[in-house]
Amino acid sequence: MIEENFIKIYEKSFKENWDLPALTDYNTRETFTYGEVAEQIARLHLLFKYCQIRRGDKIALVGRNTPRWCIAFMAAVSYGAIIVPILQDFNANDVQHIVNHSDSVLLFAGDLIWENLEVDKLSQLRATISLVDYTCLDQRDGECITQCLGDMDKLFKKAYPKGFTRDDVRFAELTNDKVILINYTSGTTGFSKGVMLTGNNLGGNVCFGISSKLHFSGSKCLSFLPLAHAYGCAFDLLVPLAVGTHITLLGKIPSPKILLKALEEVKPNLIICVPLILEKIYRKQILPMLNKRPLKWALNVPLLDSRIYGQVRKKLVDAFGGRFEQVIVGGAPLNAEVEAFLYRIKFPFTVGYGMTECGPLISYTHHSEFIPRSSGRILEGYMQVKIDSSDPELIPGEICVRGENVMAGYYKNQEATEKVIDKDGWLHTGDMGTVNNDDTIFIKGRYKTMILGANGQNIYPEEIESKLNNMPFIMESLVIEKDGRLVALVYPDYEAVDDYGIANEDLPVAMEEIRKNLNKEVAPYEQIAKIHLYPTEFEKTPKRSIKRYLYTNFSPI
Template sequence: MIQENFIKIYENSFKENWSLPALTDYSKNVTFTFEDVAKEIARIHILFEECQIRRGDKIALIGKDSARWCIVYMAAVTYGAIIVPILQDFNPNDVHHIINHSESVFLFVSDRIWDSLEEDKIEEIRGVFSLSDFRCLHQRDGESIQKLMKSMDEKMEEKYPNGFSKNDIKYAELDNDKVVLLNYTSGTTGFSKGVMLTGNNLAGNVTYAKTLDLMYRGDRELCFLPLAHAYSCAFNFLVPMAVGAHVYMLGKVPSPKILLKAFEEVKPNLILTVPLILEKIYKKMILPQLSKTTMKLALNIPLLDSRIYAQIRKHLVDAMGGRFREVIVGGAAMNQEVSDFLYKIKFPFTIGYGMTECGPLISYDNNREYVLGSCGQILKGIMEVRIDSDDPYNTVGEIQVRGENVMKGYYKNEEATKNVFTEDGWLHTGDLGTIDHDNRIFIRGRSKTMILGASGQNIYPEEIESKINNLPFVMESIVIEKNGKLVALVYPDYDTVDGTGISHTDLPVIMEQNRIELNKQLASYEVVSEIQLYPTEFEKTPKKSIKRYLYSNY
């Protein structure tokens, strides 16, 4: 068990960093100090108390990254409730399902997303609140939340007659073994896995990060990855809030142009990113220079090449604000050409490894110790790793882990929980790899069917296939990744086609219409770029499961 109590970390941080800036909505130029955040948390706690929210009740949260998103998260966990962050990219039906499956009683939501949801599909929600100003958008019949919200100023004055001060901060006494977070890896019924993360799991991530000398009190960080992801939430939010750093929420689509402008203005001290962002910057900023004939000639001249690489590194560092100690890459596999080049020019980057079930960190090396092709050493004193092979240093096997960061299990899913752990208590990661003698992990492939999206999103092909198989004239399907895009292979239902008198030559047009309708049901990162007709039924196992591996390179 981690010695530091997760909730006490923030109780102490708010007191120690009272006057410092904590959260800024970059696009709106609105800043909350730690004092402001603590006061907003106090108001939400009064709301919870008045509505008799109990310890362990679930609070759902969905919307784009913002200061108020962070405030709700922190208010829930410091009260002793369980926060349920939901990716804003999820389809409305998936959002309904997660809210219901998690048994959430309150929902904090952006106005835009609320407009897409249906009240009668989330009947157990007692109150819905806007993330723009915390007003009550909806209350269940019999509730008087809207009336309560109008008297919130009076309630604050009544509870804190001398004004709210740092001495008034006293949060829930909750042992680290209690669940504080339900993080859903997916939205759809039948595939939902609500990862139960405890205070200990999150404290393991936060306390480890505090030992790395990467972030200090008063530092700046720019958050442009979705906070509903465990990776971004831990290191763009929980760690900075624990050390007294200042987080700027980009609040926009992180195109290279927008990002580089924000880097220039914020000048972050640490940058967390996914491979796609660095790959785009490489292609737009660096590759055009390297492709010039004069540059190619110059790079073949001894000594001159090192000076050119140094100039490219300086240009790239300056473009990203010039003050960062390190760029940490995670969430998906890095393009080898890009990582090789960044390593060659001695750019200060490193690649870590984690999964939602570990809240998320499993392994990490600082950029000075980073070994090309690896994803860092297992977290010393926090986690352990083993490879399921006779020779873990040379023969690929499944990567299995255990330790302080490993989840309690999947919410209301005993079967999935049982299946994800070995009999002796190690977590199946579903990844294949080897280790070196320093317990540095080298990932060689994935044993799971899950596809990692370009920005690190988890894509479950079975979910998409279940939707495709319900479309007209589809017998069966399989979704694969091809050149970074999702492609669906479809074996048509020829009996129905022939029975309706439709010509086989019309099938491509029908499938294109199917694809358009399908994508309306999917999150933006799940969209299928093409449906290809497959001539025969797919080969299957004795259990009638499609042998997916036969089609991965189709």
């Protein structure tokens, strides 16, 4: 158990950083200081008290990233309730299922999401509150929540007749072993489970972030990952609010164009992102520049290449705002070619590893110590790692971890909990990898996606896909086994196809050439027998991982 009390970290932070800006909506420019956030939290605490919300009651939260989303989250947690953040990308049926399965009694929702929900299917819900202005969107018969919210100014003045000051910030007295958050995963297996995270699990992540100085008082952060996901929640919300960072919430889909503009304006001190962001910028902006003939020639000239890479690095650093210490990549594997290029130009990035069940962090290394193709070092003092292999350094095995960050279990699903956490407390991650002598983790792929080759070799389709996705005219790919052979499903990059004037009927010819080139780069047992064109993007989870289980039985027409 960690020493610091998770909830009291924020009681202290709001008092110490009272006058500093805490939350800004990038679109409206509305800003709340730490003191104003604390006051808004106190108002919601009055509402919860009026509603007789008890310790352990569930409060669900779904909507885009906004200051009021963050305030509702922190209000529930600091009151002693259990927050159930739901990804806004879930469809209405999934949202309704999660609200019901989690036994949530209150729901904070964005207005657009609320319009698609069916009230009569939310049987346990007492009321729904708007994330736009905290008005009551709906309440169960007999409830007086609308009236309470309408009278909030009077109730607040009565509770704090001399005005709300930093001395009035008092959060719940709750030990770290209590469940604070239930996070519903939407994995590539198609089964959603409620991950129960305690104050100790979340506190382990936060304390590591504080001790690593990822954020600090007065620093700036641009939040563009979904805060309902464990990765964004921990490092774009919980760690920043624990130390006095100013968080700007993008609140829209982070396309490269939108994101680079926001980064230039905000100039954050740390950037947390998923691989897809860097990969798109690399493929759409950097590669075309490097492939211009004069530049391509110059890169083959000694001394000139280092100067050019230095210029590319400066352009990329400036594009990301110019003030950040490092970019931390997580949530999925980073494409090998993109990683190698960024490392070659000495761009300050690092790759971490985690999962929702660890709230999320398992391993991380500062960019100055980052080893290419690794996923960082296990969190010393917080986590342990072991590889289920006869030779953990050379032979991949399932990665197992235990420690402060490992979840309490899956909500109302003891059977699933026992499948992943063994009697000795080891969480079986489902990822295959190796670990070196200083506990640096190297991930090969998912255990469930591993293909056993004809001669007994372990084939990791993600590694082949990583190479294939860097080939011309490929937007994304999926490697599967079909009739004892490896085949690739490919969704083409139609923009690139059009730019080069390639007709649709000529695409199979281009793909065959790509297949031959790919097979020169992979091992003999990883050879692709056929590329099949796929007409649409692959269906993905909200964190942009392909739902592989949907395509295992693919049959070309």
